[in-house]
Amino acid sequence: AQSVTQLDSQVPVFEEAPVELRCNYSSSVSVYLFWYVQYPNQGLQLLLKYLSGSTLVESINGFEAEFNKSQTSFHLRKPSVHISDTAEYFCAVTLNTGFQKLVFGTGTRLLVSP
Amino acid sequence: NAGVTQTPKFQVLKTGQSMTLQCAQDMNHEYMSWYRQDPGMGLRLIHYSVGAGITDQGEVPNGYNVSRSTTEDFPLRLLSAAPSQTSVYFCASSQDSNNYGYTFGSGTRLTVV
Numbered sequence: 001a002q003s004v005t006q007l008d009s010q011v012p013v014f015e016e017a018p019v020e021l022r023c024n025y026s027s028s029v030s031v032y033l034f035w036y037v038q039y040p041n042q043g044l045q046l047l048l049k050y051l052s053g054s055t056l057v058e059s060i061n062g063f064e065a066e067f068n069k070s071q072t073s074f075h076l077r078k079p080s081v082h083i084s085d086t087a088e089y090f091c092a093v094t095l096n097t098g099f100q101k102l103v104f105g106t107g108t109r110l111l112v113s114p
Numbered sequence: 115n116a117g118v119t120q121t122p123k124f125q126v127l128k129t130g131q132s133m134t135l136q137c138a139q140d141m142n143h144e145y146m147s148w149y150r151q152d153p154g155m156g157l158r159l160i161h162y163s164v165g166a167g168i169t170d171q172g173e174v175p176n177g178y179n180v181s182r183s184t185t186e187d188f189p190l191r192l193l194s195a196a197p198s199q200t201s202v203y204f205c206a207s208s209q210d211s212n213n214y215g216y217t218f219g220s221g222t223r224l225t226v227v
Binding site for chain 1: 172
């Protein structure tokens with residue numbers, strides 16, 4: 001079965017600094033990978049996804065993630081964060097064969113301070 | 115377009131009481147699921163459904179029942195609430211290919227005392 005590891009439970013950064021949120025997955029077969037964001041007291045929103053093709057995927061608000069098959073990673077990056085990026089970020093994986101369940105990591109809380 | 119609607123938003127139950135968490139989607143999605151979110155544990159899958167009349171267990175199904183009589187609705191039932199079921203519950207739906215990602219409801223915060 002597939003699994004996801006997010007080693008950092010909390011990442012504090014200053015506004016306009018770069019950030020990387022780490023995600024590693026485990027699976028014996030090919031996968032789809034996702035990043036979701038959860039703002040305080042809200043549900044989860046899809047941030048970006050990797051299905052196939054280019055290993056670098058981008059979101060509309062400046063985040064990007066790179067699929068690295070050899071390192072089984074899908075780290076999320078942003079070159080310059082804003083206060084409004086403060087949220088919890090979840091990495092998720094599902095198998096790309098048939099209809100599969102989505103498995104989440106434990107989440108990383110990004111805290112952006114002025 | 116409402117997306118995924120969950121009711122109620124907040125609920126306090128006494129141990130042993132029963133209740134149903136409601137979930138409805140208006141996107142004609144085949145796949146629906148229930149997750150619970152607990153601090154430090156991420157989201158864990160309780161039950162899921164791949165279409166009307168079809169349900170299956172997820173990672174943590176004990177203490178919960180589901181049914182899927184229509185494409186739109188996927189209620190989650192707690193038959194005898196326990197303090198260990200205190201959590202935030204999220205319903206999610208997706209098109210059947212998984213390629214489109216999930217749409218989540220805004221959650222139900224349940225406290226069992």
